Amino acid sequence: MDPDKWFAQYDEKLKAAAASADKAEKALRTVGGSATSQDGEVTVRVTANGALSDLVLRPGARDFEPEHLARVILETSRAAQRDVGQQVVDVMTKFVGEGAALEAVKEYLPEGYTGDGKDKPLDLVAHRDTRPDDEYFDSPPEVIK
Template sequence: MWADEAALDAARRRLDEWESSLAERAARATTLSERLQALTGVATSCDRMIEVTVDSSGLLTDLRLDERIRQRSAAHTARQIMETTRAAHADLLKRLTETTTEALGNNDPTGRALIDSYQRRLGSDESAPDAQR
Protein backbone atom coordinates (compact mmCIF):
# COMPACT_ATOMS: atom_id res chain seq x y z
CA MET A 1 0.00 0.00 0.00
CA TRP A 2 2.87 2.38 0.77
CA ALA A 3 4.28 1.99 -2.75
CA ASP A 4 0.87 2.75 -4.27
CA GLU A 5 0.49 5.83 -2.09
CA ALA A 6 3.99 7.03 -3.00
CA ALA A 7 3.23 6.56 -6.68
CA LEU A 8 -0.03 8.43 -6.25
CA ASP A 9 1.77 11.32 -4.52
CA ALA A 10 4.37 11.42 -7.29
CA ALA A 11 1.62 11.48 -9.91
CA ARG A 12 -0.13 14.34 -8.07
CA ARG A 13 3.12 16.31 -7.95
CA ARG A 14 3.66 15.79 -11.68
CA LEU A 15 0.11 16.92 -12.43
CA ASP A 16 0.53 19.97 -10.18
CA GLU A 17 3.81 20.84 -11.93
CA TRP A 18 2.20 20.36 -15.34
CA GLU A 19 -0.76 22.55 -14.38
CA SER A 20 1.56 25.21 -13.00
CA SER A 21 3.65 25.08 -16.17
CA LEU A 22 0.56 25.50 -18.35
CA ALA A 23 -0.69 28.41 -16.27
CA GLU A 24 2.73 30.07 -16.48
CA ARG A 25 2.89 29.60 -20.28
CA ALA A 26 -0.63 30.99 -20.66
CA ALA A 27 0.27 34.05 -18.58
CA ARG A 28 3.44 34.62 -20.63
CA ALA A 29 1.45 34.26 -23.86
CA THR A 30 -1.12 36.80 -22.68
CA THR A 31 1.59 39.25 -21.63
CA LEU A 32 3.43 38.77 -24.93
CA SER A 33 0.24 39.32 -26.92
CA GLU A 34 -0.45 42.58 -25.08
CA ARG A 35 3.12 43.78 -25.62
CA LEU A 36 3.05 42.89 -29.32
CA GLN A 37 -0.25 44.72 -29.85
CA ALA A 38 1.36 47.89 -28.47
CA LEU A 39 4.38 47.76 -30.79
CA THR A 40 4.95 50.25 -33.57
CA GLY A 41 7.62 50.64 -36.21
CA VAL A 42 9.03 54.05 -37.04
CA ALA A 43 11.41 55.22 -39.75
CA THR A 44 12.63 58.53 -41.09
CA SER A 45 13.99 59.18 -44.56
CA CYS A 46 17.69 60.04 -44.75
CA ASP A 47 16.88 63.62 -45.71
CA ARG A 48 14.53 63.76 -42.69
CA MET A 49 11.64 64.99 -44.84
CA ILE A 50 9.48 61.90 -44.31
CA GLU A 51 8.59 60.02 -41.13
CA VAL A 52 6.43 56.90 -41.19
CA THR A 53 4.84 55.04 -38.28
CA VAL A 54 3.19 51.63 -38.62
CA ASP A 55 1.13 49.76 -36.04
CA SER A 56 1.67 46.19 -34.85
CA SER A 57 -0.04 44.88 -37.98
CA GLY A 58 2.22 46.91 -40.24
CA LEU A 59 -0.52 49.35 -41.21
CA LEU A 60 0.36 53.00 -41.69
CA THR A 61 -0.79 55.03 -38.69
CA ASP A 62 1.14 58.24 -39.18
CA LEU A 63 2.87 59.98 -42.07
CA ARG A 64 4.72 63.22 -41.53
CA LEU A 65 6.01 65.24 -44.45
CA ASP A 66 8.31 68.21 -44.14
CA GLU A 67 7.14 71.29 -46.08
CA ARG A 68 10.32 71.10 -48.17
CA ILE A 69 8.90 67.97 -49.78
CA ARG A 70 6.93 70.23 -52.14
CA GLN A 71 10.19 70.97 -53.95
CA ARG A 72 10.46 67.31 -55.01
CA SER A 73 8.60 65.51 -57.77
CA ALA A 74 5.57 63.44 -56.81
CA ALA A 75 7.28 60.30 -58.14
CA HIS A 76 10.37 60.91 -55.98
CA THR A 77 8.21 61.58 -52.92
CA ALA A 78 6.18 58.42 -53.54
CA ARG A 79 9.38 56.32 -53.80
CA GLN A 80 10.70 57.82 -50.57
CA ILE A 81 7.42 57.14 -48.76
CA MET A 82 7.50 53.51 -49.92
CA GLU A 83 11.15 53.10 -48.88
CA THR A 84 10.53 54.70 -45.51
CA THR A 85 7.47 52.50 -44.98
CA ARG A 86 9.59 49.39 -45.69
CA ALA A 87 12.11 50.68 -43.15
CA ALA A 88 9.30 51.16 -40.60
CA HIS A 89 8.21 47.56 -41.26
CA ALA A 90 11.79 46.43 -40.67
CA ASP A 91 11.85 48.42 -37.42
CA LEU A 92 8.58 46.77 -36.35
CA LEU A 93 9.99 43.34 -37.17
CA LYS A 94 13.14 44.10 -35.17
CA ARG A 95 11.10 45.21 -32.16
CA LEU A 96 8.78 42.21 -32.47
CA THR A 97 11.75 39.84 -32.64
CA GLU A 98 13.35 41.42 -29.57
CA THR A 99 10.10 41.35 -27.59
CA THR A 100 9.29 37.76 -28.55
CA THR A 101 12.82 36.52 -27.85
CA GLU A 102 12.84 38.30 -24.50
CA ALA A 103 9.53 36.71 -23.52
CA LEU A 104 9.98 33.19 -24.91
CA GLY A 105 13.70 32.73 -25.53
CA ASN A 106 15.67 32.15 -28.71
CA ASN A 107 14.72 28.53 -29.28
CA ASP A 108 10.99 28.56 -28.56
CA PRO A 109 9.12 27.09 -31.57
CA THR A 110 6.07 29.27 -30.97
CA GLY A 111 8.21 32.40 -30.87
CA ARG A 112 10.05 31.36 -34.04
CA ALA A 113 6.74 30.69 -35.83
CA LEU A 114 5.42 34.09 -34.76
CA ILE A 115 8.53 35.89 -36.00
CA ASP A 116 8.52 33.92 -39.27
CA SER A 117 4.87 34.83 -39.81
CA TYR A 118 5.62 38.53 -39.42
CA GLN A 119 8.66 38.23 -41.70
CA ARG A 120 6.53 36.71 -44.45
CA ARG A 121 3.78 39.30 -44.03
CA LEU A 122 5.94 42.40 -43.69
CA GLY A 123 8.80 41.25 -45.86
CA SER A 124 12.32 41.21 -44.57
CA ASP A 125 13.65 43.50 -47.26
CA GLU A 126 16.60 45.23 -45.64
CA SER A 127 17.34 47.18 -48.80
CA ALA A 128 15.88 50.52 -47.80
CA PRO A 129 19.02 52.62 -48.18
CA ASP A 130 17.27 56.00 -48.11
CA ALA A 131 15.57 55.50 -44.78
CA GLN A 132 16.73 55.24 -41.19
CA ARG A 133 15.16 53.09 -38.52
Protein backbone atom coordinates (compact mmCIF):
# COMPACT_ATOMS: atom_id res chain seq x y z
CA MET A 1 0.00 0.00 0.00
CA ASP A 2 1.17 3.51 -0.81
CA PRO A 3 2.39 5.21 2.43
CA ASP A 4 0.73 8.52 1.50
CA LYS A 5 -2.59 6.77 0.92
CA TRP A 6 -2.25 4.89 4.22
CA PHE A 7 -1.53 8.13 6.14
CA ALA A 8 -4.47 9.86 4.44
CA GLN A 9 -6.82 7.01 5.45
CA TYR A 10 -5.43 7.02 8.97
CA ASP A 11 -5.88 10.79 9.20
CA GLU A 12 -9.51 10.45 8.09
CA LYS A 13 -10.13 7.79 10.76
CA LEU A 14 -8.65 10.08 13.43
CA LYS A 15 -10.81 12.99 12.27
CA ALA A 16 -13.91 10.78 12.32
CA ALA A 17 -13.06 9.55 15.84
CA ALA A 18 -12.52 13.12 17.05
CA ALA A 19 -15.84 14.24 15.53
CA SER A 20 -17.62 11.31 17.17
CA ALA A 21 -16.02 12.13 20.53
CA ASP A 22 -17.17 15.76 20.21
CA LYS A 23 -20.72 14.63 19.46
CA ALA A 24 -20.70 12.26 22.43
CA GLU A 25 -19.39 14.99 24.72
CA LYS A 26 -22.13 17.40 23.58
CA ALA A 27 -24.78 14.71 24.03
CA LEU A 28 -23.53 13.89 27.53
CA ARG A 29 -23.74 17.55 28.52
CA THR A 30 -27.50 17.46 27.91
CA VAL A 31 -28.33 14.45 30.08
CA GLY A 32 -29.48 14.66 33.66
CA GLY A 33 -31.39 12.38 35.94
CA SER A 34 -34.33 12.99 38.21
CA ALA A 35 -36.47 11.04 40.61
CA THR A 36 -39.35 11.70 42.94
CA SER A 37 -40.09 9.68 46.06
CA GLN A 38 -43.18 7.46 45.95
CA ASP A 39 -45.08 9.84 48.21
CA GLY A 40 -44.12 12.83 46.03
CA GLU A 41 -42.54 14.76 48.88
CA VAL A 42 -38.91 14.65 47.66
CA THR A 43 -37.58 15.32 44.17
CA VAL A 44 -33.90 15.11 43.26
CA ARG A 45 -32.11 16.11 40.06
CA VAL A 46 -28.55 15.13 39.20
CA THR A 47 -26.04 16.02 36.50
CA ALA A 48 -24.53 13.57 34.02
CA ASN A 49 -21.86 12.58 36.54
CA GLY A 50 -24.46 11.98 39.24
CA ALA A 51 -23.78 15.15 41.24
CA LEU A 52 -26.80 16.67 42.96
CA SER A 53 -28.07 19.70 41.04
CA ASP A 54 -31.46 20.27 42.69
CA LEU A 55 -33.37 19.07 45.74
CA VAL A 56 -37.04 19.86 46.26
CA LEU A 57 -38.74 19.11 49.58
CA ARG A 58 -42.48 19.57 49.54
CA PRO A 59 -44.40 20.64 52.66
CA GLY A 60 -45.32 17.08 53.66
CA ALA A 61 -41.63 16.28 54.17
CA ARG A 62 -41.85 18.26 57.43
CA ASP A 63 -43.85 15.40 58.90
CA PHE A 64 -41.07 12.85 58.36
CA GLU A 65 -38.84 11.72 61.16
CA PRO A 66 -35.30 13.04 60.46
CA GLU A 67 -33.88 9.55 59.89
CA HIS A 68 -36.66 8.70 57.46
CA LEU A 69 -36.28 11.98 55.57
CA ALA A 70 -32.56 11.37 55.22
CA ARG A 71 -33.22 7.85 53.90
CA VAL A 72 -35.83 9.12 51.43
CA ILE A 73 -33.45 11.80 50.15
CA LEU A 74 -30.63 9.28 49.73
CA GLU A 75 -32.82 6.67 48.02
CA THR A 76 -34.35 9.28 45.73
CA SER A 77 -30.85 10.54 44.89
CA ARG A 78 -29.78 7.01 44.01
CA ALA A 79 -32.83 6.62 41.77
CA ALA A 80 -31.94 9.87 39.98
CA GLN A 81 -28.36 8.61 39.58
CA ARG A 82 -29.63 5.34 38.09
CA ASP A 83 -31.81 7.38 35.73
CA VAL A 84 -28.87 9.43 34.48
CA GLY A 85 -26.75 6.26 34.33
CA GLN A 86 -29.19 4.76 31.84
CA GLN A 87 -29.08 7.95 29.78
CA VAL A 88 -25.26 7.87 29.75
CA VAL A 89 -25.33 4.24 28.62
CA ASP A 90 -27.81 5.12 25.86
CA VAL A 91 -25.59 7.96 24.61
CA MET A 92 -22.41 5.91 24.77
CA THR A 93 -24.03 2.92 23.06
CA LYS A 94 -24.92 5.20 20.17
CA PHE A 95 -21.30 6.35 19.83
CA VAL A 96 -19.18 3.35 20.82
CA GLY A 97 -21.59 0.45 20.45
CA GLU A 98 -21.54 -2.69 22.56
CA GLY A 99 -18.10 -3.78 23.70
CA ALA A 100 -15.25 -3.11 26.08
CA ALA A 101 -15.60 0.70 26.01
CA LEU A 102 -19.27 0.52 26.97
CA GLU A 103 -18.56 -2.04 29.69
CA ALA A 104 -15.93 0.30 31.13
CA VAL A 105 -18.56 3.06 31.34
CA LYS A 106 -21.04 0.71 33.03
CA GLU A 107 -18.50 -0.17 35.74
CA TYR A 108 -18.77 3.37 37.09
CA LEU A 109 -22.55 3.58 37.22
CA PRO A 110 -24.33 4.03 40.55
CA GLU A 111 -25.12 1.18 42.90
CA GLY A 112 -28.33 -0.56 41.92
CA TYR A 113 -28.01 0.09 38.19
CA THR A 114 -28.58 -3.15 36.31
CA GLY A 115 -29.10 -1.90 32.77
CA ASP A 116 -31.99 -4.27 32.23
CA GLY A 117 -34.75 -1.83 33.09
CA LYS A 118 -35.26 -3.64 36.39
CA ASP A 119 -33.13 -1.47 38.65
CA LYS A 120 -33.73 -1.85 42.35
CA PRO A 121 -37.08 -0.25 43.16
CA LEU A 122 -37.43 2.36 45.85
CA ASP A 123 -39.01 1.24 49.09
CA LEU A 124 -40.08 4.59 50.44
CA VAL A 125 -43.29 4.02 52.32
CA ALA A 126 -43.84 7.17 54.34
CA HIS A 127 -43.23 6.96 58.06
CA ARG A 128 -44.86 10.17 59.17
CA ASP A 129 -45.30 11.31 62.71
CA THR A 130 -48.86 12.57 62.59
CA ARG A 131 -49.08 13.63 66.23
CA PRO A 132 -50.01 17.23 67.00
CA ASP A 133 -47.01 19.51 67.59
CA ASP A 134 -47.70 19.81 71.34
CA GLU A 135 -47.69 16.04 71.77
CA TYR A 136 -44.60 15.66 69.56
CA PHE A 137 -42.58 18.18 71.58
CA ASP A 138 -43.74 16.71 74.91
CA SER A 139 -42.47 13.30 73.81
CA PRO A 140 -40.06 13.66 70.85
CA PRO A 141 -38.70 10.56 69.10
CA GLU A 142 -35.44 9.15 70.36
CA VAL A 143 -32.51 10.04 68.13
CA ILE A 144 -29.90 7.31 67.96
CA LYS A 145 -26.39 8.42 67.14
